[in-house]
Amino acid sequence: MDLLRSLPLGLYLEQPLTWLHKLDPRVKLMWLLSFLTSYVVANNYWRVLLVAILIIITLFAKIPLRVWRQQMGWLLLLSLMVLILGSISPDALRINYQPRLPANQQVLTQPINAKNNQVIPHSPISKKEYSYVLFQQGPVRVTRRSLDLAISLSTIVFTLIYSTNLYLLTTAPEEITSGIESLMQPLRRFKIPVTEITLTLTLSLRFIPLVLEEVQNLVRSVMTRAINWKKLGFKGGVQVWLIVTERLLENLLLRAEQMANAMIVRGFTSPNEHQVQWQDLRLRVSDWLAIAILMVFWGLRIAFGAEVS
Known part of the structure; x- marks a missing residue:
């Protein structure tokens, strides 16, 4: 079974039992779906925050270093490579950048009187420099759009893979199926098996x-x-x-x-004659606390995580 032990992703950790193991599988499934769906139409600040939250959860869960070192290490390396390659790749806009400020700065610094078309002396206004091209050295060119796409792509790679892996790492297969069966009970009204x-x-x-x-x-x-x-x-x-x-x-x-x-x-x-109750699914105090934190999570997502069009 050396092949099974060498697989970096998707293995259930039986020992030690962390507080993530003790959470209800339905609550963990809701958190997983929240990570996977809150990423949609979100700004890059929220996407980076999701990566930070996953890393913090892993550290506070006290998962052994030997377990998450390979998993998180390889994923971080992959995300970093995606970030670098995406940043230096063409942004698909094919823009020949020109400075947005005119060459004659007096147009901005000295307003014109509308009555007699005379220039009114005015002190130069303070303005922030803007540049669409963030870095350019030879053929290597990083623009604002390419960096934005690179951050989006690298964070989604880490979030999708590691959030799912963390769920499988701390949830037994029987708990997964029990939680899914419990959440699918309303579908029985539509005669779904x-x-x-x-x-x-x-x-x-x-x-x-x-x-x-x-x-x-x-x-x-x-x-x-x-x-x-x-x-x-x-x-x-x-x-x-x-x-x-x-x-x-x-x-x-x-x-x-x-x-x-x-x-x-x-x-x-x-299934009607022989049913096996894999787990006794009951929400405990820790589960209700996780649900309350999840509501705060979505409140922050709606308030600050929306992408500005």
Whole structure:
């Protein structure tokens, strides 16, 4: 299972149990959706704030350094590369920038009397210098629009990936499905099979490690045979990988059949006859506090985070 341990994203952290683990999965799901939706039509200050909030939550949750160092480190490096590449990339406007102030500064500093067209002496007004091009050195050019797009793109990469990963890191698969099933209960009025959907989601989350384990075993079996790929050529190599793929599908179908037989033996004939309560979902004081903070979060988003058109 070395492949599973080496995966940087999407793994559930069983120990130690942090305060994030103890929150209700429905509350955490609402926070996740808030991170993913509040980013839309927001200014860059709010987008950068989302990144800072995720980092602060990770630090205050006391998640072990060995866990989030690889995850956050790689994502920060990726976001930094996106920021740099986006900043120096063309902004798609193709603007030949010219100073917006006229060459004759007296037009601004000395107003004209409308009656006799005489120039009225006036002290120079203080004005802030504006430049569309923020940095230019040879072919490297950073404009206001390219920097704005770079910040937007780099922050969305970090927010989307890390917020989802933090949710999966602190929420067990059974808790995820239980929370989703609880939130989907109103859909039963429309005769939507909520239990079947959540059961399928649970089996899918549990089946992913089995797929990775089968892939790892087959890759190891190919490596231990020390195949000379140069002698096989392109056609021979393709045939070998087709055999490996066929074997992988056979193993996965066998695992799926074993799982189905195990469910039938245990009486999983229909969701109405055999239901398993994975979690006892009850909102505690910490959950209500998280909901109150979430309301403040959205209040700040509406008041200060809207993008100015």
